[in-house]
Amino acid sequence: MFPQTVHRAIGGGIGVAPVHAGFIMSHVLHQCVGALALIILTTTCGDSERHPGHLGTVAAPDMTLHYLDGRDGELSSLKGRVVLLNFWATWCPPCRTELPHFQDLYQTYKDDGLVVVGVSMDEGGSEFVKRFVDEVGLTYPIAMGPAAEMERIWSRIESVPTVTGFGHEPPGVANGSVAMMPTTFIIDRAGMIYEKHVGPRTRAQLEPKLRMLMGKEEHLTAR
Numbered sequence: 001m002f003p004q005t006v007h008r009a010i011g012g013g014i015g016v017a018p019v020h021a022g023f024i025m026s027h028v029l030h031q032c033v034g035a036l037a038l039i040i041l042t043t044t045c046g047d048s049e050r051h052p053g054h055l056g057t058v059a060a061p062d063m064t065l066h067y068l069d070g071r072d073g074e075l076s077s078l079k080g081r082v083v084l085l086n087f088w089a090t091w092c093p094p095c096r097t098e099l100p101h102f103q104d105l106y107q108t109y110k111d112d113g114l115v116v117v118g119v120s121m122d123e124g125g126s127e128f129v130k131r132f133v134d135e136v137g138l139t140y141p142i143a144m145g146p147a148a149e150m151e152r153i154w155s156r157i158e159s160v161p162t163v164t165g166f167g168h169e170p171p172g173v174a175n176g177s178v179a180m181m182p183t184t185f186i187i188d189r190a191g192m193i194y195e196k197h198v199g200p201r202t203r204a205q206l207e208p209k210l211r212m213l214m215g216k217e218e219h220l221t222a223r
Contacts, residue, residue, distance in 0.1 A: 057192060058157055060085075060191050063145075066143050082186075084185075085119065087184070090128070090132045094182060095182040098201055103138055103139065121146070151178055151179055155177040159173050161193070164197075167199060180199075
């Protein structure tokens with residue numbers, strides 16, 4: 001029996017094998033005009049050179065999204081918006097725990113430049129996934145993606161800032177593999193991957209990052 005609402009607790013546990021990745025500290029060197037020394041920065045050198053919403057470091061691979069409503073679209077067509085791309089399956093308990101959080105984010109920011117896309121890697125067919133999506137009450141776009149094909153496309157990219165486990169650790173680096181579920185990519189407006197997350201995430205964990213990429217500077221009010 002499917003859960004009747006996205007706000008009902010479903011599943012539990014972290015449910016993914018730990019991914020071993022060393023922590024890194026990266027610095028960008030910028031030679032300032034008139035200075036002889038190199039200044040070490042963690043972002044870009046000066047606000048005048050920053051591009052709000054363009055903070056990713058690795059280009060997201062293009063892929064065709066086969067949506068449940070029958071439409072096809074390219075991932076690259078979403079450039080210009082911030083994308084939360086989630087690889088999941090109906091049989092994955094930790095995947096299901098984060099669905100209400102993604103639905104809430106979609107409802108809150110869909111008119112502010114955020115696109116949430118779920119890619120189901122279920123093997124039971126789209127009709128089964130449609131029934132699940134309707135029962136749970138998801139309204140953001142859901143696409144179907146064969147697991148082997150998704151892994152072939154995404155595992156080829158390297159040096160992706162990656163947060164594993166419960167999401168409280170600083171990013172390490174990994175490739176783009178989606179073999180562990182859930183795996184979620186935060187993609188900036190330029191189509192560059194800002195972060196990869198392996199393991200379930202909450203709205204509270206993702207919202208500040210998404211707001212930053214959307215260029216929203218206002219402080220969040222307590223919920």
